[in-house]
Amino acid sequence: MTETYKWVLRCFLECMEGKQPKAVVTNGDGAMREAIKQIFPDANHRLCTWHLNKNASENVKNRNNFLDGFSKVMYSNFTIDEFEEYWSQMIKENGVQGHPWVVKTYENRSLWATAYLRDNFFGRIRTMSQYEAINAIIKSYVxxxxxxxxxxxxxxxxxxxxxxxxxxxxxxxxxIDPVLSTQLPVIESHAGKIYTAKLFKEVRHEILKAGELIVRDKSEVGGRKTYRLTKFCKDGYERSVVYDGSTFKCSCKRFESRGIPCSHIFYVMKEEHVDRIPSNLVLTRWTKDAKxxxxxxxxxxxxxxxxxxxxxxxxxxxxxxxxFCKEASKKDGVYAQIMEDLMQLKKSIAVKMMMQSVHKSQ
Known part of the structure; x- marks a missing residue:
């Protein structure tokens, strides 16, 4: 089976003119995993979270607390130490320390736990749902x-x-500019202008979360400022943000893994009076003008x-x-002028394209 998968991946690589994917999400098939290692050795591999949740419910039955806890350790942006501590406590509380599926899944934690994948960018893809949706569409046509x-x-x-x-x-x-609802309207307004509507909602949520953060400590060395932050009434919570005057870097690594600035960075932006999201924290793929x-x-x-x-x-x-047509149709007395301008634009583009065609032929 591995050889078959390798052949398929080689064909994919040929179609992509040799460009390998940076990330791959699979359902955990062993043969596929081995094929990926050999054909796409540099790709980051993660397991489909939907399949993991399904397997958890099938293998660890009558343990609702375990299923809730498993989802939390899979999705939460824990540090590795926080993950290990929470996992140890969770399996003890549910009495599944020696459960075969739990033991095997824990051994593969670097393939599914966000704590171990925070340095890798997966384009916000955690499941194979998009692949399944495409399959469903194709099946309706064949x-x-x-x-x-x-x-x-x-x-x-x-x-x-x-x-x-x-x-x-x-x-x-x-x-259309969104209705502003946070305590940082200038930053929120800038986010609304650059991000797509779907991404803006998530970015705005991070801006809102900045309101519960508190500075625990601040230091500066050689022009680099380090903010240690905690949450209101949560002294055990700590994240650090480094700011050197032009770039922000947070220990939570949300930007590295999800592609958007985190609440900790937004808080430090407020402290440093930075009113626009730096361009190095904006991925083109999430913006309105990406196309x-x-x-x-x-x-x-x-x-x-x-x-x-x-x-x-x-x-x-x-x-x-x-x-443009919606707005123009509401105006009186401009139809003739607009049509004349549009026809002139059409002619000028036709001439330009003809000149480009002649230039290429030479």
Whole structure:
């Protein structure tokens, strides 16, 4: 079975022009794990949390407290010491110290516990749910008795419909400023302007959490300031943030693992009167103009799928023009001028594209 997986991964690598993935999420299959080690030796590997929760409920029955505790140690942003302490206490309270599944799962903790994965970025993917969702979509377009021609035609249709979800999302307004609700409105406003709506909600939650933090100690050495923070009425809690005047680095490593600044960094930003999220703490993939930046950079990349670029451009153009048309249609006496301007724009773009075509042919 390992050899089969290795063949599949080699084919994937060929399709990706030799570019290996940085992270892989699997259901824990041993043959697949071995294949990944050999074909993608540098990829960070983690186990699907959904499958782990399912296995826990099937193997450790009548232990609801254990299941709750297991979910906590799997998802919580513990340090390694905090994880070990909580795990030891949890298995004692539930009397599962010698349970075979518990022992084996603990041995593989570096593949599923957030405490051991905080240095690795997985693009916010913890489960194989996206893969399962794609499978469900494809199954609705194909049948076992179909021929290969029918399969390819249906698969192409499924792919177009799946990509259409992104195009539909692009029609939604992305320039609307959210209602501010935190005690750091300047930082919150900046976050609302750069992050997508979904990511902004999580970033705002981190800004809100900064309100319960307290400075335990502050020191400065050679221009580097170190803040040791604790939580209100939680003296056992401690995190440290280092600020050198331009960059922030927190011991909780939320940015390294989740790609957004943590509440501890937002608190230190307030203390240091920093009113904008530094660019080195903003991942392009989470921003509203991520597609625009990709399209601009892809103009010089001959390896990018041209069809994908065309679809992405179409979605971006539609998003902007739809909003423009909505506003323009409400104005009286501007129709003729707007249509004239649009036609002039269309002609100028056509001329520019023709000139580019002539230049390339030479």
């Amino acid at each position: 049948r076992k008795q179909g021929c290969i021609f029918e399969f390819m035609n249906n698969f192409d249709q499924a792919t177009r419909d799946y990509r259409n979800n992104e195009l539909v999302a692009d029609f939604k307004p992305s320039s 625009i930046q990709f399209l601009n950079s892809s103009n010089c990349n001959d390896n990018v799928d041209l069809n994908m670029i065309a679809e992405a451009c179409f979605g971006s153009y539609c998003m902007v023009l739809t909003e």
